[in-house]
Amino acid sequence: MITDEADEDLMVRYQAGEVRAFEILLGRHRKPVYNFILRFIGDKETAEDLLQEAFMRVIKGAEAYKRQAKFTTWLYTIARNLCVDQTRRRKHRKHASLDAPMSADEDSGTLLDVVAGNEMASDRKTVNKQLHARLQQAIAGLGDEQREVFLMREFLDMPFKQIADVVGVPENTVKSRMRYALEKLRLELEEYKDFAKAAP
Amino acid sequence: MADQLSPDDDDAVAALYRDGSDDEAPPAWTSLREVIGAARASGFDEEPPAGLDAVLLAAARAHAPRPRQTWWQRLRERLAPVLLHPAMAGAAALVVVVGTAGVLYTRDGAKVVQPPGPSNAASPAPTGGAPPAADPAVEERRRADDDAPAAVNEQAPAAPGAPQAALEETPGPRAPAPTPPEPVVRKPRGVERAPERAPAAGTRTDGLSIGGATPGAGPLAGGAGRSATDDGAPTEGGQGESAEDSAAPPPPPPSPSPQASSAPAPDRQQVAPVEPVATRFAKAQAAARAKRCGEVVALAASVRTDDIAYYRRVFVADPVIAACLPASAL
Secondary structure, three states: OHHHOOHHHHHHHHHOOOHHHHHHHHHHHHHHHHHHHHHHHOOHHHHHHHHHHHHHHHHHHHHHOOOOOOHHHHHHHHHHHHHHHHHHHOOOOOOOOOOOEOOOOHHHOEHHHHHOOOOOOOOHHHHHHHHHHHHHHHHHOOOHHHHHHHHHHHOOOOOHHHHHHHHOOOHHHHHHHHHHHHHHHHHHOHHHHHHHHHOO | OOOOOOHHHHHHHHHHOOOOOHHHOOHHHHHHHHHHHHHHHOOOOOOOOHHHHHHHHHHHHHOOOOOOOOHHHHHHHHHHHHHOOHHHHHHHHHHHHHHHHHHHHHHHHHHHHOOOOOHHHHOOOOOOOOOOOOOHHHHHHHHHHHHHHHHHHHHOOOOOOOHHHHHHHOOOOOOOOOOOOOOOOOOOOHHHHHHHHHHHHHHHHHOOOOOOOOOOOOOHHHHHHHHHHOOOOOOHHHHHHHHHHHHOOOOOOOOOOOOOOOOOOOHHHHHOOOOOHHHHHHHHHHHHHOOOHHHHHHHHHHHHHHOHHHHHHHHOOOHHHHHHOOOOOO
């Protein structure tokens, strides 16, 4: 069945003009890639633009795709490079804006509203909201190199070896960056440890 | 500095993401992963806008790579707009028509060279029938045309039916006649045919009739023959007839009166009995070499009667013949 096929096979099918194969690839990867970009950039609008650009590059480069190349490595390399370029362009906005809306909803509030106090909210919904904001804030507080490694490992489930291929550094360097990212995040999210254990 | 990784950290990081090895990972990191997992489980991950999918799928359709084609498919695809154009149908029809016409024309031309069959010239039975009374010029022309087969027969003896057509299709040799066909002495038969036919058959017939006298002369013998007459009247025509004679039984003596026979005999039969002076010259040469001087004298008289100029310039000029002739004949 076509939906069970490997990414590479689907890409070959798309090379042969089968748009349905690309549709399956898009369905598989659009969410992880979008979240990777979103957490990397911290801005929804830009994340949407970059996601579209990433897949557009896949479409335009499909003819040159070789079956030997791992599709996810190729796709994530594109996404990562777009994020790096975007980050360089807007270096001044390294951290998420505290007064920016957290989502497109009018009543979503700002990050400042959520993280203003250290005390834990009582109801679970509010805690989740706080946790999301704190996690986003902590991720944004990572250095670019640590952030990209962390996101790839946690959100894209990429092995360290593949991350090393995408980033272009040795695997040990990737692991080292991961280690420092984990340490920083652990300090930032220490207070939610018990909450996570209690989560269903 | 930050990229330096101690062996312990390496093991710890590896253990954190190794399945079933959580116990080996630092508890703090494991707790962190639980926090991250709880966040993701509670909706931290966001869905991309649905409109984006439609845009990307439309782009994927628009930019979908075309299936790889064989060179033949590519060629067909490129040529299809040209080949399917209505003008190409007209051009193709034109090519077919012109090609067919060309082939038919070529075949007809081949027929000209290839004789249709041996029936026509295989039996040039000479008869003594006299030509009907007619305009002398027309008669001359007709006779010349009738004599042509003999000349061609010399070149292609296996195709005796072809000469008539060959004369029709090969006007070249006839046209470039170097000298006007003005015979010095034009008799009603035989000799008259020579100038008309000479250019076409000259180079061919010389090899046979005169060639006997000038071995190895080949095509140049025709020129020799013309130079022998000096008056520009090619004598190859007569030599051509000698070829005809060689293929046919000896003709009867020429009819003294063209109107003696009222029967409409074919032209070929009318001219066949005439033995050209060149033939008689050749026979006289052969007889002289064989010391049959009586025969030579008879032939000399005959030639002298028919063509006095030829007799004086060619016949008696031959030393072998002259040796056989009496002084009075010289």
